[in-house]
Amino acid sequence: MARVAVIGAGWAGLSAALALQAQGHALSLFELAPQPGGRARSLAMEGSGPPLDNGQHILIGAYTQTLELMRSLGLSPHELLWRSPLQLTDAQGRGLRLPKGPPLLAFGRAVMAASHWPWAARLSLLTHSLRWALSGFRCAQTLTVSALCRTLHRQPHAELVAPLCVAALNTPAEQASAQVFLRVLQDALFAGNGSADLLLPRRPLAELLPEPALQALAAGGARIHAGCRALLCAPDSGGWAVRAGDSVQPFDAVLLACPAAEAARQLQAIAPDWSTQAAALRYEPIVTVYLRAEGRLPFPMVALQESAEAPAQYLFDHGQLGLQAGRFAAVVSGAAPWLERGQGGTAACAEAALAQVMSQAPLLSGLRLERAVAEKRATFACTPGLRRPAARIAPGLWAAGDYIEGPYPATLEGAVRSGRQAARSLHAELAAVARRATH
Incomplete structure (x- = not known):
């Protein structure tokens, strides 16, 4: 021993x-x-109620070793994690929904059903995805995600690839490693039935x-x-x-x-x-902005439209996850431009996220800030x-x-x-x- x-x-x-x-x-x-x-x-946390986490973490079905480790401890992922086929939609229901079934077929059906995109956008995404699959999800180590997708139609790039990249790699598409991004796509979207499923924590x-x-x-x-x-x-x-x-x-x-x-x-x-x-x-920060509001989202996780003054990419409804009703979490990945504003960067980011949610999630009312948590060294910068x-x-x-x-x-x-x-x-x-x- x-x-x-x-x-x-x-x-x-x-x-x-x-x-x-x-x-x-x-x-x-x-x-x-x-x-x-x-x-x-x-x-x-002070007072009663479920504690806040230092960030809103997401698991997916491809996290096989994490799920195996949980089971080895006598834990039930079924009870601790809310599971659903991958859905990347906004508060109005527009976006990509993967149905159950074989990965390639499910992805193709989801893209073709994304009616808010013109046919050219859908065909462009399918063509690029097929090309990546035929290449074994490999590319030059020097490529960024933006360079990899330079010929991809602007709508799936802006509404799917860019936010998915910053969520998965916590690095903007202009700076992120295309090879690592392709590996994530391979294991998440195309590795097997259920690999792309969303697994959202039901407990702290x-x-x-x-x-x-x-x-x-x-x-x-x-x-x-x-x-x-x-x-x-x-x-x-x-x-x-x-x-x-x-x-x-x-x-x-x-x-x-x-x-x-x-x-x-x-x-x-x-x-x-x-x-x-x-x-x-080098490191990239993540800011999680916890909000209180009345109402509920159409899905426990919805996509937000990011811009120079709207920092968050996703919004989570904790009430639907069995946590605290009326609590929502807006996640700002790649938050460096906000935190670089100085001492008030986190507060400015939180206020901007609040205004963004007010504008983009009309089903919620009485929105107010609860707390903003900045993890300044959340992840390493995943660059080529x-x-x-x-x-x-x-x-x-x-x-x-x-x-x-x-x-x-x-x-x-x-x-x-x-x-x-x-x-x-x-x-x-x-x-x-x-x-x-x-x-």
Whole structure:
């Protein structure tokens, strides 16, 4: 049994910790924040009622490993997540609705049924989609999404591709990696029945994974250090050491699952090349504007029309999700232009989103602001040719997180996959070391 430390209790760290514990290692989990979840967490709230989350997160049917992990904890995705075939429509019902059935056929039927687009727009989208599929959803690494879609009809580009790109990659289409976007389309829209289904949380984020995972780890004997800064120290007797408070603890291996900037800072002297690469990542913010209103939307999630003065791309009806009736969440992905306005950027973004919802969601009345939450480093900027750090840093030292090298943008599924893969690789490395020691 090896002594393993996991630093960071976000979705990647928790996924890795659960896998390492299942493999029989003596686990210690360190988390600086008082609660688990990282950038997908619930916020402490005053008063009664369901807590707010730090952002409105979306899952899809293609998030197979996230759903599998939830089930392994005894959770029911059916009860915790509202599920529906993908629907990207506005408050007036205009947009794309995917029916059930084989992915390619369902997508084709949805596009042809989008009667608010002229025939030329629908044929253009189908032609481009077929071309991407025939190419194996691959393109030049240097292409942006806008360059990839330069010949696509302007309406599906503006009303579908651009908002879908900024929602999935949190990077504007003019700057976003076309290759990563195509991988998202392949796995979400064309991977199999139900892969494109929308899965929207019915409960606060803390209940979807972070709290049950922490409880399972504690029940399995893991040592949990919450609200504790853990610092990686130089190699110690063939392993690693972690400083937590006034104590220094030895470990056979360490898995860093903290944010990229923190991992880069801790590894400046230990792994300078890895640290430089992680530190070079740029970030995109997301602002979630929570609103109160009377009325309901025609669907739990509706698309909003974005412009220079209308920042949000999607609006969510929490009442329809079984959360708090009368609460709505407007999501502003790629919010950098608003936050760059200075100290009042978040407030200005919230006011603009409020005015936008008033204009574009006429079924709602009495709209007022409840709270705006800005996650300034929500995701890395997913740009063409981006070089992301590798999971392996040094012998017995690995990293996990949605920013680690891989095919996906910064998503919950990307974090879970990274954590589980890093845990498997670390376990294999430790097993190989043990075998060599016995010969």
